[in-house]
Amino acid sequence: xxxxxxxxxxxxxxxxxxxxxxxxxxxxVVAATSAELCRRLxxxxxxxxxxxxxxxxxxxxxxxxxxxxxIAIAAGASDGLGYGDNAKAALMTRGLAEMARLGxxxxxxxxxFAGLAGLGDLVATCCSPHSRxxxxxxxxxxxxxxxxxxQRIGMVVxxxxxxxxLQRIGRERGLDLPLTERVCAALEGEAPxxxxxxxxxxxxxxxx
Amino acid sequence: xxxxxxxxxxxxxxxxxxxxxxxxxxxxVVAATSAELCRRLxxxxxxxxxxxxxxxxxxxxxxxxxxxxxIAIAAGASDGLGYGDNAKAALMTRGLAEMARLGxxxxxxxxxFAGLAGLGDLVATCCSPHSRxxxxxxxxxxxxxxxxxxQRIGMVVxxxxxxxxLQRIGRERGLDLPLTERVCAALEGEAPxxxxxxxxxxxxxxxx
Numbered sequence: 001x002x003x004x005x006x007x008x009x010x011x012x013x014x015x016x017x018x019x020x021x022x023x024x025x026x027x028x029v030v031a032a033t034s035a036e037l038c039r040r041l042x043x044x045x046x047x048x049x050x051x052x053x054x055x056x057x058x059x060x061x062x063x064x065x066x067x068x069x070x071i072a073i074a075a076g077a078s079d080g081l082g083y084g085d086n087a088k089a090a091l092m093t094r095g096l097a098e099m100a101r102l103g104x105x106x107x108x109x110x111x112x113f114a115g116l117a118g119l120g121d122l123v124a125t126c127c128s129p130h131s132r133x134x135x136x137x138x139x140x141x142x143x144x145x146x147x148x149x150x151q152r153i154g155m156v157v158x159x160x161x162x163x164x165x166l167q168r169i170g171r172e173r174g175l176d177l178p179l180t181e182r183v184c185a186a187l188e189g190e191a192p193x194x195x196x197x198x199x200x201x202x203x204x205x206x207x208x
Numbered sequence: 209x210x211x212x213x214x215x216x217x218x219x220x221x222x223x224x225x226x227x228x229x230x231x232x233x234x235x236x237v238v239a240a241t242s243a244e245l246c247r248r249l250x251x252x253x254x255x256x257x258x259x260x261x262x263x264x265x266x267x268x269x270x271x272x273x274x275x276x277x278x279i280a281i282a283a284g285a286s287d288g289l290g291y292g293d294n295a296k297a298a299l300m301t302r303g304l305a306e307m308a309r310l311g312x313x314x315x316x317x318x319x320x321f322a323g324l325a326g327l328g329d330l331v332a333t334c335c336s337p338h339s340r341x342x343x344x345x346x347x348x349x350x351x352x353x354x355x356x357x358x359q360r361i362g363m364v365v366x367x368x369x370x371x372x373x374l375q376r377i378g379r380e381r382g383l384d385l386p387l388t389e390r391v392c393a394a395l396e397g398e399a400p401x402x403x404x405x406x407x408x409x410x411x412x413x414x415x416x
Contacts (some may be wrong), residue, residue: 026295027294085222093331114308
Protein backbone atom coordinates (compact mmCIF):
# COMPACT_ATOMS: atom_id res chain seq x y z
CA UNK A 1 0.00 0.00 0.00
CA UNK A 2 1.56 3.25 -1.15
CA UNK A 3 1.46 6.65 0.46
CA UNK A 4 -1.19 8.15 -1.80
CA UNK A 5 -3.97 5.93 -0.47
CA UNK A 6 -6.79 8.24 -1.46
CA UNK A 7 -6.23 7.38 -5.12
CA UNK A 8 -5.73 3.61 -4.63
CA UNK A 9 -8.52 1.05 -4.74
CA UNK A 10 -8.69 -2.74 -4.88
CA UNK A 11 -11.38 -5.07 -6.18
CA UNK A 12 -11.18 -8.58 -4.76
CA UNK A 13 -13.39 -11.54 -3.93
CA UNK A 14 -14.35 -15.05 -5.03
CA UNK A 15 -14.18 -14.10 -8.70
CA UNK A 16 -12.92 -16.79 -11.05
CA UNK A 17 -12.97 -15.00 -14.40
CA UNK A 18 -14.20 -18.10 -16.24
CA UNK A 19 -17.53 -17.98 -14.38
CA UNK A 20 -17.98 -14.20 -14.51
CA UNK A 21 -17.45 -14.24 -18.28
CA UNK A 22 -20.19 -16.86 -18.47
CA UNK A 23 -22.63 -14.55 -16.66
CA UNK A 24 -22.90 -16.70 -13.53
CA UNK A 25 -23.71 -14.54 -10.45
CA UNK A 26 -20.78 -13.49 -8.27
CA UNK A 27 -20.09 -11.04 -5.45
CA UNK A 28 -16.99 -8.99 -4.73
CA VAL A 29 -15.56 -6.25 -2.56
CA VAL A 30 -14.28 -2.88 -3.73
CA ALA A 31 -11.95 -1.32 -1.18
CA ALA A 32 -10.53 2.17 -0.88
CA THR A 33 -9.72 4.29 2.14
CA SER A 34 -11.97 6.96 0.64
CA ALA A 35 -15.63 6.01 1.13
CA GLU A 36 -16.49 8.34 -1.75
CA LEU A 37 -14.15 6.49 -4.13
CA CYS A 38 -15.62 3.18 -2.88
CA ARG A 39 -19.12 4.34 -3.77
CA ARG A 40 -18.09 5.55 -7.23
CA LEU A 41 -16.35 2.27 -8.07
CA UNK A 42 -19.24 0.27 -6.59
CA UNK A 43 -21.64 2.05 -8.96
CA UNK A 44 -19.28 1.64 -11.92
CA UNK A 45 -18.73 -2.13 -11.53
CA UNK A 46 -22.15 -3.31 -10.27
CA UNK A 47 -24.47 -5.28 -12.51
CA UNK A 48 -27.45 -7.48 -11.72
CA UNK A 49 -25.09 -10.52 -11.84
CA UNK A 50 -21.94 -8.96 -10.32
CA UNK A 51 -22.65 -7.67 -6.84
CA UNK A 52 -20.12 -5.21 -5.47
CA UNK A 53 -19.85 -4.49 -1.74
CA UNK A 54 -17.91 -1.51 -0.39
CA UNK A 55 -15.22 -1.76 2.30
CA UNK A 56 -12.83 1.00 3.37
CA UNK A 57 -10.29 -1.50 4.77
CA UNK A 58 -7.95 -1.30 1.79
CA UNK A 59 -4.95 -2.92 3.48
CA UNK A 60 -7.07 -5.82 4.76
CA UNK A 61 -8.51 -6.55 1.31
CA UNK A 62 -5.04 -6.38 -0.28
CA UNK A 63 -3.56 -8.73 2.35
CA UNK A 64 -6.43 -11.20 1.88
CA UNK A 65 -5.85 -11.25 -1.88
CA UNK A 66 -2.15 -12.00 -1.43
CA UNK A 67 -2.20 -14.39 1.51
CA UNK A 68 -5.06 -16.64 0.40
CA UNK A 69 -2.92 -17.86 -2.52
CA UNK A 70 -0.35 -19.27 -0.10
CA ILE A 71 -3.03 -21.13 1.85
CA ALA A 72 -4.42 -22.46 -1.44
CA ILE A 73 -1.04 -24.01 -2.27
CA ALA A 74 -1.23 -25.85 1.07
CA ALA A 75 -4.84 -26.89 0.35
CA GLY A 76 -3.84 -28.25 -3.05
CA ALA A 77 -1.01 -30.20 -1.46
CA SER A 78 -3.46 -31.64 1.08
CA ASP A 79 -5.72 -32.77 -1.76
CA GLY A 80 -2.75 -34.14 -3.70
CA LEU A 81 -1.67 -36.20 -0.70
CA GLY A 82 -5.17 -37.68 -0.40
CA TYR A 83 -6.04 -36.04 2.92
CA GLY A 84 -9.73 -35.58 2.18
CA ASP A 85 -12.34 -33.01 3.10
CA ASN A 86 -11.95 -33.01 6.88
CA ALA A 87 -8.25 -32.15 6.76
CA LYS A 88 -8.69 -29.51 4.08
CA ALA A 89 -11.49 -27.83 6.01
CA ALA A 90 -9.28 -27.72 9.12
CA LEU A 91 -6.38 -26.38 7.05
CA MET A 92 -8.56 -23.62 5.57
CA THR A 93 -9.83 -22.68 9.04
CA ARG A 94 -6.30 -22.38 10.38
CA GLY A 95 -5.26 -20.63 7.18
CA LEU A 96 -7.87 -17.92 7.60
CA ALA A 97 -6.72 -17.43 11.22
CA GLU A 98 -3.16 -17.09 9.91
CA MET A 99 -4.32 -14.50 7.36
CA ALA A 100 -6.13 -12.59 10.12
CA ARG A 101 -2.99 -12.55 12.30
CA LEU A 102 -1.09 -11.05 9.40
CA GLY A 103 -3.84 -8.49 8.94
CA UNK A 104 -3.86 -7.56 12.63
CA UNK A 105 -0.15 -6.75 12.37
CA UNK A 106 -0.98 -4.21 9.65
CA UNK A 107 -3.99 -2.69 11.43
CA UNK A 108 -6.53 -4.32 9.11
CA UNK A 109 -10.19 -4.70 10.12
CA UNK A 110 -10.70 -8.27 11.41
CA UNK A 111 -14.14 -8.38 9.75
CA UNK A 112 -12.54 -8.14 6.31
CA PHE A 113 -11.08 -11.62 6.82
CA ALA A 114 -14.56 -13.08 7.50
CA GLY A 115 -15.91 -11.34 4.38
CA LEU A 116 -15.93 -11.93 0.65
CA ALA A 117 -12.28 -10.96 0.04
CA GLY A 118 -11.13 -13.12 2.96
CA LEU A 119 -13.20 -16.23 3.64
CA GLY A 120 -15.03 -15.98 0.30
CA ASP A 121 -11.96 -15.85 -1.87
CA LEU A 122 -10.18 -18.42 0.31
CA VAL A 123 -13.01 -20.91 -0.27
CA ALA A 124 -13.03 -20.27 -4.02
CA THR A 125 -9.26 -20.51 -4.30
CA CYS A 126 -8.82 -23.62 -2.13
CA CYS A 127 -11.74 -25.56 -3.63
CA SER A 128 -12.08 -24.59 -7.27
CA PRO A 129 -10.57 -26.50 -10.18
CA HIS A 130 -9.97 -23.06 -11.75
CA SER A 131 -7.40 -22.16 -9.06
CA ARG A 132 -3.78 -22.05 -10.25
CA UNK A 133 -2.43 -21.86 -6.69
CA UNK A 134 -4.34 -24.93 -5.61
CA UNK A 135 -3.04 -26.71 -8.68
CA UNK A 136 0.54 -25.77 -7.77
CA UNK A 137 0.02 -27.53 -4.43
CA UNK A 138 -1.44 -30.58 -6.15
CA UNK A 139 1.63 -30.80 -8.40
CA UNK A 140 4.04 -30.35 -5.46
CA UNK A 141 2.33 -33.25 -3.68
CA UNK A 142 2.83 -35.38 -6.79
CA UNK A 143 6.56 -34.71 -6.76
CA UNK A 144 6.85 -32.00 -9.40
CA UNK A 145 9.98 -29.96 -8.63
CA UNK A 146 9.13 -26.40 -7.47
CA UNK A 147 11.14 -24.85 -10.32
CA UNK A 148 8.87 -26.55 -12.87
CA UNK A 149 5.52 -25.47 -11.38
CA UNK A 150 4.85 -22.34 -13.40
CA GLN A 151 5.92 -23.95 -16.65
CA ARG A 152 3.60 -26.90 -15.99
CA ILE A 153 0.65 -24.63 -15.17
CA GLY A 154 1.41 -22.21 -18.00
CA MET A 155 0.43 -19.13 -16.00
CA VAL A 156 1.82 -17.06 -13.14
CA VAL A 157 1.16 -18.72 -9.77
CA UNK A 158 1.10 -15.75 -7.43
CA UNK A 159 1.43 -17.68 -4.19
CA UNK A 160 4.86 -19.01 -5.18
CA UNK A 161 6.24 -15.47 -5.05
CA UNK A 162 4.04 -14.34 -2.16
CA UNK A 163 4.94 -17.13 0.27
CA UNK A 164 8.58 -16.09 0.93
CA UNK A 165 7.54 -12.44 1.25
CA LEU A 166 4.93 -13.30 3.91
CA GLN A 167 7.44 -15.56 5.62
CA ARG A 168 9.92 -12.67 5.86
CA ILE A 169 7.25 -10.28 7.19
CA GLY A 170 6.06 -12.89 9.67
CA ARG A 171 9.55 -13.51 11.00
CA GLU A 172 10.34 -9.79 11.23
CA ARG A 173 7.16 -9.16 13.21
CA GLY A 174 7.16 -12.36 15.28
CA LEU A 175 3.90 -13.71 13.82
CA ASP A 176 2.88 -17.37 14.01
CA LEU A 177 2.39 -18.36 10.34
CA PRO A 178 2.87 -22.16 10.37
CA LEU A 179 1.18 -22.86 7.03
CA THR A 180 3.18 -20.15 5.26
CA GLU A 181 6.37 -21.59 6.79
CA ARG A 182 5.58 -25.08 5.51
CA VAL A 183 4.59 -23.85 2.03
CA CYS A 184 7.93 -22.06 1.83
CA ALA A 185 9.74 -25.21 2.91
CA ALA A 186 7.90 -27.22 0.24
CA LEU A 187 8.81 -24.61 -2.38
CA GLU A 188 12.43 -25.08 -1.27
CA GLY A 189 12.18 -28.83 -1.77
CA GLU A 190 10.79 -30.25 1.51
CA ALA A 191 8.43 -33.18 0.87
CA PRO A 192 4.81 -32.01 1.41
CA UNK A 193 4.10 -35.16 3.43
CA UNK A 194 6.81 -34.11 5.89
CA UNK A 195 5.14 -30.69 6.21
CA UNK A 196 1.88 -32.34 7.18
CA UNK A 197 3.59 -34.44 9.83
CA UNK A 198 5.16 -31.30 11.30
CA UNK A 199 1.79 -29.55 11.44
CA UNK A 200 0.14 -32.58 13.05
CA UNK A 201 2.88 -32.68 15.67
CA UNK A 202 1.83 -29.25 17.04
CA UNK A 203 0.15 -29.64 20.41
CA UNK A 204 -3.63 -29.05 20.23
CA UNK A 205 -4.65 -27.01 23.25
CA UNK A 206 -7.34 -24.38 23.67
CA UNK A 207 -8.95 -23.49 20.34
CA UNK A 208 -8.39 -19.76 21.01
CA UNK B 209 -28.66 -26.22 25.96
CA UNK B 210 -30.12 -27.45 29.20
CA UNK B 211 -29.83 -26.03 32.69
CA UNK B 212 -27.24 -28.49 33.97
CA UNK B 213 -24.47 -27.19 31.70
CA UNK B 214 -21.61 -28.46 33.83
CA UNK B 215 -22.36 -32.03 32.79
CA UNK B 216 -23.01 -31.31 29.10
CA UNK B 217 -20.32 -31.39 26.41
CA UNK B 218 -20.34 -31.31 22.60
CA UNK B 219 -17.82 -32.60 20.09
CA UNK B 220 -18.11 -30.97 16.68
CA UNK B 221 -16.02 -30.05 13.67
CA UNK B 222 -15.26 -30.99 10.05
CA UNK B 223 -15.55 -34.70 10.80
CA UNK B 224 -17.03 -36.82 8.04
CA UNK B 225 -17.05 -40.28 9.62
CA UNK B 226 -16.03 -41.99 6.38
CA UNK B 227 -12.63 -40.27 6.46
CA UNK B 228 -12.02 -40.65 10.19
CA UNK B 229 -12.72 -44.38 9.95
CA UNK B 230 -10.10 -44.54 7.19
CA UNK B 231 -7.48 -42.99 9.49
CA UNK B 232 -7.18 -39.74 7.52
CA UNK B 233 -6.15 -36.83 9.80
CA UNK B 234 -8.92 -34.60 11.13
CA UNK B 235 -9.37 -31.90 13.76
CA UNK B 236 -12.34 -31.18 15.99
CA VAL B 237 -13.54 -29.09 18.92
CA VAL B 238 -14.72 -30.40 22.27
CA ALA B 239 -16.85 -27.85 24.07
CA ALA B 240 -18.09 -27.69 27.63
CA THR B 241 -18.66 -24.76 29.95
CA SER B 242 -16.38 -26.51 32.43
CA ALA B 243 -12.74 -26.12 31.34
CA GLU B 244 -11.91 -29.18 33.46
CA LEU B 245 -14.45 -31.34 31.60
CA CYS B 246 -13.07 -29.97 28.30
CA ARG B 247 -9.57 -31.07 29.23
CA ARG B 248 -10.70 -34.55 30.30
CA LEU B 249 -12.61 -35.11 27.07
CA UNK B 250 -9.78 -33.66 25.01
CA UNK B 251 -7.41 -36.21 26.54
CA UNK B 252 -9.91 -39.06 26.07
CA UNK B 253 -10.60 -38.43 22.37
CA UNK B 254 -7.18 -37.25 21.10
CA UNK B 255 -5.07 -39.47 18.89
CA UNK B 256 -2.15 -38.68 16.60
CA UNK B 257 -4.65 -38.51 13.68
CA UNK B 258 -7.65 -36.96 15.47
CA UNK B 259 -6.71 -33.58 16.91
CA UNK B 260 -9.06 -32.25 19.57
CA UNK B 261 -9.14 -28.56 20.51
CA UNK B 262 -10.89 -27.29 23.66
CA UNK B 263 -13.45 -24.48 23.69
CA UNK B 264 -15.65 -23.47 26.61
CA UNK B 265 -18.24 -21.82 24.31
CA UNK B 266 -20.71 -24.71 24.45
CA UNK B 267 -23.69 -22.80 23.07
CA UNK B 268 -21.65 -21.46 20.16
CA UNK B 269 -20.42 -24.91 19.16
CA UNK B 270 -23.94 -26.36 19.40
CA UNK B 271 -25.40 -23.54 17.27
CA UNK B 272 -22.66 -23.99 14.65
CA UNK B 273 -23.41 -27.70 14.43
CA UNK B 274 -27.12 -27.05 13.87
CA UNK B 275 -27.05 -23.98 11.64
CA UNK B 276 -24.35 -25.08 9.21
CA UNK B 277 -26.67 -27.83 7.92
CA UNK B 278 -29.18 -25.22 6.77
CA ILE B 279 -26.50 -23.27 4.90
CA ALA B 280 -25.32 -26.54 3.32
CA ILE B 281 -28.80 -27.14 1.88
CA ALA B 282 -28.53 -23.71 0.24
CA ALA B 283 -25.01 -24.52 -1.02
CA GLY B 284 -26.21 -27.79 -2.52
CA ALA B 285 -29.07 -25.96 -4.25
CA SER B 286 -26.56 -23.45 -5.65
CA ASP B 287 -24.49 -26.32 -7.03
CA GLY B 288 -27.59 -28.04 -8.38
CA LEU B 289 -28.62 -24.86 -10.21
CA GLY B 290 -25.17 -24.65 -11.84
CA TYR B 291 -24.08 -21.45 -10.06
CA GLY B 292 -20.40 -22.39 -9.82
CA ASP B 293 -17.65 -21.74 -7.32
CA ASN B 294 -17.89 -17.94 -7.06
CA ALA B 295 -21.54 -17.94 -6.06
CA LYS B 296 -21.11 -20.80 -3.61
CA ALA B 297 -18.14 -19.09 -1.93
CA ALA B 298 -20.21 -15.90 -1.54
CA LEU B 299 -23.14 -17.92 -0.18
CA MET B 300 -20.91 -19.66 2.38
CA THR B 301 -19.44 -16.30 3.46
CA ARG B 302 -22.89 -14.83 3.99
CA GLY B 303 -23.99 -18.09 5.60
CA LEU B 304 -21.25 -17.94 8.20
CA ALA B 305 -22.22 -14.31 8.95
CA GLU B 306 -25.82 -15.48 9.38
CA MET B 307 -24.67 -18.22 11.77
CA ALA B 308 -22.65 -15.67 13.74
CA ARG B 309 -25.69 -13.34 14.06
CA LEU B 310 -27.64 -16.27 15.47
CA GLY B 311 -24.81 -16.98 17.87
CA UNK B 312 -24.58 -13.37 19.01
CA UNK B 313 -28.26 -13.50 19.97
CA UNK B 314 -27.44 -16.41 22.30
CA UNK B 315 -24.29 -14.85 23.78
CA UNK B 316 -21.93 -17.16 21.92
CA UNK B 317 -18.24 -16.30 21.43
CA UNK B 318 -17.82 -14.82 17.91
CA UNK B 319 -14.47 -16.61 17.55
CA UNK B 320 -16.22 -19.99 17.67
CA PHE B 321 -17.81 -19.22 14.29
CA ALA B 322 -14.38 -18.61 12.73
CA GLY B 323 -13.10 -21.87 14.21
CA LEU B 324 -13.28 -25.57 13.42
CA ALA B 325 -16.90 -26.08 14.51
CA GLY B 326 -18.01 -22.99 12.56
CA LEU B 327 -16.05 -22.22 9.41
CA GLY B 328 -14.37 -25.64 9.39
CA ASP B 329 -17.53 -27.68 9.54
CA LEU B 330 -19.32 -25.28 7.18
CA VAL B 331 -16.64 -25.85 4.53
CA ALA B 332 -16.75 -29.62 4.97
CA THR B 333 -20.54 -29.72 4.87
CA CYS B 334 -21.00 -27.36 1.92
CA CYS B 335 -18.24 -28.86 -0.24
CA SER B 336 -18.04 -32.57 0.51
CA PRO B 337 -19.76 -35.29 -1.50
CA HIS B 338 -20.27 -37.04 1.87
CA SER B 339 -22.66 -34.29 3.04
CA ARG B 340 -26.33 -35.31 3.26
CA UNK B 341 -27.53 -31.73 3.72
CA UNK B 342 -25.69 -30.54 0.62
CA UNK B 343 -27.21 -33.46 -1.26
CA UNK B 344 -30.70 -32.47 -0.11
CA UNK B 345 -30.11 -29.04 -1.69
CA UNK B 346 -28.86 -30.65 -4.91
CA UNK B 347 -32.04 -32.74 -5.11
CA UNK B 348 -34.28 -29.74 -4.39
CA UNK B 349 -32.62 -27.87 -7.26
CA UNK B 350 -33.36 -30.82 -9.52
CA UNK B 351 -37.04 -30.67 -8.68
CA UNK B 352 -37.33 -33.47 -6.12
CA UNK B 353 -40.34 -32.69 -3.88
CA UNK B 354 -39.27 -31.76 -0.31
CA UNK B 355 -41.36 -34.61 1.15
CA UNK B 356 -39.27 -37.16 -0.79
CA UNK B 357 -35.81 -35.88 0.21
CA UNK B 358 -35.10 -38.09 3.19
CA GLN B 359 -36.40 -41.20 1.44
CA ARG B 360 -34.16 -40.48 -1.56
CA ILE B 361 -31.10 -39.90 0.60
CA GLY B 362 -31.86 -42.84 2.89
CA MET B 363 -30.64 -41.06 6.03
CA VAL B 364 -31.83 -38.27 8.32
CA VAL B 365 -31.09 -34.84 6.84
CA UNK B 366 -30.78 -32.68 9.94
CA UNK B 367 -31.07 -29.32 8.19
CA UNK B 368 -34.58 -30.10 6.98
CA UNK B 369 -35.81 -30.11 10.57
CA UNK B 370 -33.43 -27.39 11.77
CA UNK B 371 -34.34 -24.75 9.17
CA UNK B 372 -37.89 -24.00 10.41
CA UNK B 373 -36.68 -23.97 14.01
CA LEU B 374 -34.02 -21.37 13.20
CA GLN B 375 -36.54 -19.40 11.17
CA ARG B 376 -38.86 -19.24 14.17
CA ILE B 377 -36.05 -18.18 16.50
CA GLY B 378 -34.87 -15.59 13.99
CA ARG B 379 -38.31 -14.08 13.61
CA GLU B 380 -38.92 -14.05 17.37
CA ARG B 381 -35.64 -12.23 17.96
CA GLY B 382 -35.69 -9.97 14.90
CA LEU B 383 -32.55 -11.49 13.32
CA ASP B 384 -31.68 -11.11 9.62
CA LEU B 385 -31.41 -14.74 8.39
CA PRO B 386 -32.05 -14.48 4.64
CA LEU B 387 -30.54 -17.84 3.68
CA THR B 388 -32.50 -19.67 6.35
CA GLU B 389 -35.68 -17.93 5.16
CA ARG B 390 -35.10 -19.04 1.57
CA VAL B 391 -34.21 -22.62 2.56
CA CYS B 392 -37.48 -22.78 4.49
CA ALA B 393 -39.37 -21.44 1.49
CA ALA B 394 -37.73 -24.07 -0.76
CA LEU B 395 -38.66 -26.80 1.74
CA GLU B 396 -42.25 -25.52 1.51
CA GLY B 397 -42.16 -25.79 -2.29
CA GLU B 398 -40.71 -22.49 -3.57
CA ALA B 399 -38.51 -23.07 -6.63
CA PRO B 400 -34.81 -22.76 -5.61
CA UNK B 401 -34.17 -20.58 -8.67
CA UNK B 402 -36.72 -18.07 -7.36
CA UNK B 403 -34.89 -18.01 -4.02
CA UNK B 404 -31.66 -17.10 -5.76
CA UNK B 405 -33.32 -14.24 -7.61
CA UNK B 406 -34.69 -12.90 -4.32
CA UNK B 407 -31.24 -13.03 -2.72
CA UNK B 408 -29.66 -11.30 -5.74
CA UNK B 409 -32.28 -8.55 -5.56
CA UNK B 410 -31.01 -7.45 -2.13
CA UNK B 411 -29.18 -4.13 -2.39
CA UNK B 412 -25.39 -4.51 -1.99
CA UNK B 413 -24.16 -1.66 0.20
CA UNK B 414 -21.33 -1.51 2.69
CA UNK B 415 -19.82 -4.95 3.31
CA UNK B 416 -20.17 -4.49 7.11
